[in-house]
Amino acid sequence: MTRAELDAALARLGLNVPEKEREELVGGVAYIEKMAELVKKSRWVGAEPAHTVAFPEGK
């Protein structure tokens, strides 16, 4: 992500990030992108998330 792309993303989020912190955030974006890749797996279309509600039996 370039600095211009980050500025645009922060503007869309409505976050007023001080100028001096933005360069560090550009460096941190790599972590975010890597983690997003790590949780993407080739999985069956019906693979459920962990939060699927299971109602207690009898309720």
Next chain:
Amino acid sequence: MVLDFLTIAEAAKLIETKELSPVELTESRLARIEQLDGQLHSFIRVLPDAALAAARAAESEIVAGRYKGPLHGIPIGLKDIYETKAIPTTGHSKVMQDHVPTADAFTVAKLKNAGAVVMGKLATHEFAFGGPSFDLPWPPARNPWDTTRFTGGSSSGTGASVAAGLVLCGTGSDTGGSIRGPAAYCGLAGIKPTYGLCSRAGILPLAFSLDHAGPMAWTAEDCAIMLQAMAGHDPADPASADKPIPDFRKALSGDVKGLRIGLIRHFYTTDNEANAATRDAIDAAAKKYEEMGAAVREITLSPLAEWAACGVLIMMTEAYAIHEPNLRTRFTDFGEIFRDRMALAGLWTAADYVQAVRRRRELIDELDRAMANLDMVMTAAAPTEAPKIDQVPKFAIMDRPSLTMPFNVTGSPAMSVCCGFTEAGLPLSFQIVGRRFADATVLRAADAYERATPWRARRPVL
């Protein structure tokens, strides 16, 4: 009588037999806080009047023959995300520094009902996430083993105050390791109970689906005593489990014969490589368990980075959602570490979050399969001893994969246990993990190890 480093179990015995007064114990802890906390910064609010009133009430009850049990008259501290009626609960943040709750958290009420004496509110990383920070209304806590060192976080004040003997135990919370990390760096015992065992109601959230409340103390036995008081069903917490609570202390038999332990070595030898002192200490602990009659065998799971990515992505996106309104309007009222981590969290998409939660189900299944023929797994709690407090990177939680996060992802009971010291005298630790709701087994294994090793006899010199 020297009161500085009594465990709960030791103090309770003296209190029950009326050899020690809760008032005397409380006064001695207040004096020690006064003497030492100027260098430790473990408290952000000391409550001497309320503590002494509670201690006097406890003493009257005990004298009248109404002894409640091992927490009666015991001085404790509360991480400042646990809400306390009429006492500010700030999350160690300017954003909530004027927040005065109208009720105690469920777990605080339970601890008080058990007779505990609340000494004050303890430092935390901002909203249990961003730290160590030097730009908040209160300074970060310091490690009693070396005050230039990090306590770990986010239950930083609890780690420091218990290790220094300012209180006998304290509450922590753990979303990615915030009980086990400071327990490891400060040389304590700290258990993240099974998700749902302790109510989260009345505790400022970091990430709803990963937050756990739990005890931190000097020994596994003390954690068992405290967990007994904290655990229990609470309808106000939608994740609260409605299950019978076992007698945790009664489970501490000292015996681990026949226990089957899986050692996840690759987590700390390749995935997040620990230093030699840590690796050696964990290997020695595994050998000790074998000598005590447990069967230890090495197991392999998915790479640690995958577990950490799943947990960190869920944690940070849930936290972003919670704090979004204030981030948009009061961004610079948050500390720089918290707000910049949150700014990165805002860059993930809704699809990223759903993929992480799908990955979470797969990882839960994976650990369940791996533990089908095991009672526990064991790995590192931290890759090194406590680092210097001014050398913790802003994005540390994303830089190296967390060794504790996998068991927030799975909701398993997981505990830090001290397993030695570096040459410089800093604590080392390992982590043991049980099946969900087998918290008593984890405590039993930790207690047995503590009894068989000399590490609990050593305390920081301040």
